[in-house]
Amino acid sequence: MVKVAIGAGHGFYTKGKRSPNDEREWFFNKQVVEYAIKHLRDYDGIDVLRVDDRTGKTDVPLQERTDNANSWGADIYISCHHNANTGEWGTWTGTETYTYEGNWNEAEKLAGIVHGKVIGAYGLANRGLKKANFHVLRETKMPAILIEGGFMDSEIDIKKLRDDSVLEKVGQAIAEGVAEYFGLKKREKSTSDIHRLIVDGKQVIALKDDDNLLNEVKSYLGKAKEIKIQKV
Numbered sequence: 001m002v003k004v005a006i007g008a009g010h011g012f013y014t015k016g017k018r019s020p021n022d023e024r025e026w027f028f029n030k031q032v033v034e035y036a037i038k039h040l041r042d043y044d045g046i047d048v049l050r051v052d053d054r055t056g057k058t059d060v061p062l063q064e065r066t067d068n069a070n071s072w073g074a075d076i077y078i079s080c081h082h083n084a085n086t087g088e089w090g091t092w093t094g095t096e097t098y099t100y101e102g103n104w105n106e107a108e109k110l111a112g113i114v115h116g117k118v119i120g121a122y123g124l125a126n127r128g129l130k131k132a133n134f135h136v137l138r139e140t141k142m143p144a145i146l147i148e149g150g151f152m153d154s155e156i157d158i159k160k161l162r163d164d165s166v167l168e169k170v171g172q173a174i175a176e177g178v179a180e181y182f183g184l185k186k187r188e189k190s191t192s193d194i195h196r197l198i199v200d201g202k203q204v205i206a207l208k209d210d211d212n213l214l215n216e217v218k219s220y221l222g223k224a225k226e227i228k229i230q231k232v
């Protein structure tokens, strides 16, 4: 079992850490984390520990985050952030990924793979791999990376951060990067994963993909008297 610790930087109420329009960095970060976890579940043999507070109410202290990852015995640590420059709107742009100062072959390998995939997902400038003395990179006992996805105070980047489909692609890119780093294969969906959707007593569709199934359910909400989901 591969153990992945992942977290969204900050909390909803953390001072500063917001776009010039008062959009919270944690909110952008947590969407990436949620999509990453969702897509990590497509692979066999991955266990996930989320180190931030999923409600956003608390900005979990950095020491607590790294202590939890260390005592859980995480194999890697991924921290998701979005950048800011002046706090006023500007045209700076791009994605960068950090590892701890010095030479850390495994962390650099992980950063290289994941960064290569997330720059494609954001579709912003590639600011490259960087080094920093950040707490979560320094105090973790496993290879750790920190992704600064794009600038919240960039007129260019904010368009991507506000786009749910971009953030899902980023989460998926992180999951694919982790899978590639560990050499994991995607789980094959079996027929036992097929569900039929029965609306007012009549089967309307049978689907393998959970998201598509839930979208179908939504399309009948408010119209149907009874919606049933049944395993095939």
Ligand SMILES: [Zn+2]
Pocket: 009, 010, 017, 025, 081, 082, 083
């Ligand atoms: Zn941050």
